[in-house]
Amino acid sequence: MAILTTEGVVLKVHALGDTSRIVVVYTRDLGLRKFVAKGARKTPSRFGFALEPLSRSTFVFYQKPDRDLHLLSKAEVLDPLGSRLADLTRLAHAQAALELVDRLVWGEEPHAGLYDLLVRTLAGCAEASVAALPAVTLAFQLQLASELGYRPRLDRCAVDGRPVSQRRAFSPQRGGLLCDACATREGGFVALTPEALASFSLLLSRPVAEAGEYIELPRSTELLRVVEDFFRLHFQRFRGLRSLDVLRSLEERPNPGEPS
Ligand SMILES: [Zn+2]
Numbered sequence: 001m002a003i004l005t006t007e008g009v010v011l012k013v014h015a016l017g018d019t020s021r022i023v024v025v026y027t028r029d030l031g032l033r034k035f036v037a038k039g040a041r042k043t044p045s046r047f048g049f050a051l052e053p054l055s056r057s058t059f060v061f062y063q064k065p066d067r068d069l070h071l072l073s074k075a076e077v078l079d080p081l082g083s084r085l086a087d088l089t090r091l092a093h094a095q096a097a098l099e100l101v102d103r104l105v106w107g108e109e110p111h112a113g114l115y116d117l118l119v120r121t122l123a124g125c126a127e128a129s130v131a132a133l134p135a136v137t138l139a140f141q142l143q144l145a146s147e148l149g150y151r152p153r154l155d156r157c158a159v160d161g162r163p164v165s166q167r168r169a170f171s172p173q174r175g176g177l178l179c180d181a182c183a184t185r186e187g188g189f190v191a192l193t194p195e196a197l198a199s200f201s202l203l204l205s206r207p208v209a210e211a212g213e214y215i216e217l218p219r220s221t222e223l224l225r226v227v228e229d230f231f232r233l234h235f236q237r238f239r240g241l242r243s244l245d246v247l248r249s250l251e252e253r254p255n256p257g258e259p260s
Pocket of ligand 1 (some may be wrong): 162179
């Protein structure tokens with residue numbers, strides 16, 4: 001049994017018996033890992049903030065070969081992000097990033113690019129303006145898809161590589177723009193406005209945390225819908241972003257101070 005040390009972000013936590021927890025962590029070097037943290041439910045816990053969802057921490061654990069659960073020996077927090085995010089909107093967007101990684105990524109295969117993207121996005125959720133957060137989340141969705149091998153193709157026809165149609169015909173099914181011949185033959189595309197296409201391209205290529213500087217949401221509802229369709233078609237485990245549904249339902253609730 002080997003003792004390993006790795007850095008990771010806590011995605012979620014479950015209770016295990018009266019005193020312990022199971023912690024699901026996306027690690028930089030060892031992919032998705034599940035740890036048993038004995039005594040983590042006692043207060044005060046010897047793990048402090050290290051096992052809270054959103055925390056970035058260092059984990060020392062005993063790796064059991066061919067096992068799904070590994071015994072955690074030590075954990076030290078590097079960034080207790082959840083404790084820094086007092087604002088409900090910021091928390092919901094940060095949770096949405098965790099939710100996407102938890103749904104779409106599995107296995108113990110490392111993917112450092114994806115890990116770094118997650119860390120930068122969580123930092124963006126703390127530092128960007130609240131108005132910019134929907135753009136940050138959309139940029140994260142698109143760049144996460146790219147890291148997972150589903151980068152939407154915008155430079156050439158996604159079917160045959162020919163020059164793209166002047167109609168800016170984006171096919172969620174094909175995962176990219178189409179040429180004239182494919183657009184006519186296949187249909188099922190959304191004709192993007194020039195602004196939506198320009199935003200799409202920037203969201204894919206520029207730093208996630210700056211997304212609010214070049215796209216205004218929810219004005220770009222067109223883009224939101226296209227990305228949603230694209231995700232539903234290519235990621236069967238995608239079920240929309242529940243963390244943001246919670247936020248929407250809170251926003252729709254009438255203000256208790258006002259007569260309804
Ligand atoms: Zn084509």
